[in-house]
Amino acid sequence: MTARCLFPGVFWNLDYSRLPPISPDIIYNNIKSALAQQGHHGQGRLNGPDHGQVSVWAYCDDDDLLLLPNITMVPTGNPTARFKQMLKDILLWALFNPAHYPRTVPCLMVISDISGNRQFARVLQTLVSNDYNVLLTVSGEMEYLRSLWLYPNLKRIVTRIFWNLEDCPVPGGLRPEICIYCLAETLSTGFKSVMAYGKKRNLAFYDHLLYGFFPVTLVPTGNKDERIKKMFKDIFLWALDRPRTSRSTVVVITESFPDNMYDAALAALSSRNCELVLVDPHAVSYVKSLWLLQSLFGGGNLIDLRGRKKA
DSSP states (O other): OOOOOOOOOOEEEETTSSSOOOOOOHHHHHHHHHHHHTOOSSSSSSSSSSSOEEEEEEEGGGGOOOTTTTEEEOOOOOOOHHHHHHHHHHHHHHHHHBBBBTBOOOOEEEEETTTTTTHHHHHHHHHHHTTOOEEEBBBBTTTTTOOOOGGGGGGTOEEEEETTTTTTOOTEEEEHHHHHHHHHHHHHHHHEEEEEEEOOHHHHHHHHHTSSSSSSEEOOOOOOOHHHHHHHHHHHHHHHHHHHHHHHEEEOSOOOOHHHHHHHHHHHHHTEEEEEEEOOOTTTTTEEOOHHHHHHHTOOOOOTTOOOOOO
């Protein structure tokens, strides 16, 4: 059964992405089409050219106010005021579109750069944890980000992320808490925690995350071999504490995980009903899908990146 909600909501910050030089009707219809291709239909016909209705709000300067069909322009004074108004409107939209998983999964799309805006990201995380499907649409130069897509078959799974900070530092230009947020939401909407391994100089990383979205433990370690061995030990200890009757996911982010350790870990975790996910920093394999602005405005699909080969 296709998930339904009254109106999928699209919240568009025009500071981040200007209106493309095409007809507003085409923009609106392409957004509807792109959402419909992913199974998100608004109130109305599920089949046919209309795809149901989608509500689009565009936030702009007072001087940029235009009258556009099917797009509600929201004039605000400055960038800070725009984010505050977007947050208010998103929360109001959520009240009118309650989630009743799996019968209804309201779909919310944000077209904006939220990196560095902790309050905005927290609101999105709260919606995700309450069964809302939150999509983040990014520009072409931000390919390390992805749409925040929910997987119904992975809901409520406990996830532990083991991260080797020395071999796999935070990508340049990305705040640590936003990086973990995007990574973790790829996997599930259940409880998540992070074990970060590195030298003491990475305490700054830990400070960034003290008030973040998930519990983070920094594990000071020495050389590369010590880090791998410590991660391997902690993975097994964590898995042993998990009941066999519950599903869990173990994510390992490291540049080099020995084959013999991988085979042993895979066999052991499988016996505990745990899924093992290895992240290759060079292939950016934790990125599953991406919705580029040009693809969205063209009515296209998310871009599946799982098939990319290692660089």
